[in-house]
Amino acid sequence: MLNFKNNGSQDTPILSEIKAIDFKVVRNTIWKCVLHYNKGARASGNDFDPYEMPLGLGARVHLRTIGGRPSNGIMPYFNIAWPRPQRGLIFAIGWPGQWQASFLRDAGTTLKIQGGKKNHTSNYIQGKKSVHH
Numbered sequence: 001m002l003n004f005k006n007n008g009s010q011d012t013p014i015l016s017e018i019k020a021i022d023f024k025v026v027r028n029t030i031w032k033c034v035l036h037y038n039k040g041a042r043a044s045g046n047d048f049d050p051y052e053m054p055l056g057l058g059a060r061v062h063l064r065t066i067g068g069r070p071s072n073g074i075m076p077y078f079n080i081a082w083p084r085p086q087r088g089l090i091f092a093i094g095w096p097g098q099w100q101a102s103f104l105r106d107a108g109t110t111l112k113i114q115g116g117k118k119n120h121t122s123n124y125i126q127g128k129k130s131v132h133h
Helices: none
Strands: 001-006 019-025 034-038 051-055 058-065 075-080 087-092 098-104 110-117 129-132
Touching: none
Parallel strands: none
Antiparallel strands: 001 129, 019 110, 034 051, 034 075, 058 098, 075 087, 098 110
């Protein structure tokens, strides 16, 4: 959860591209990993189907919901697994609207993960507070 509060004497400039998730997973050696996620609801027979996507070296995967609803198209729950040792990382984006997530592998030992609100632009009025999940 991100909290913003403007304690200044004037309104803030416009804030955009707020990422509630922004971190790197770094291993000592080159490693294989797989992104597990689920299709969201689109009122079809394959709603919530599971997907697996290998994140090979240089992979760039961008996922987002559509239509402004948090589970329309893709569910906001992710599991990144790597086989040796049997480990992983599970996380979710808890925003009740349009969100996006990026998974970026470099040519070596790092996976960068970012996610949060899509198309957020706002300023904060002096003395006001805002909470983002």
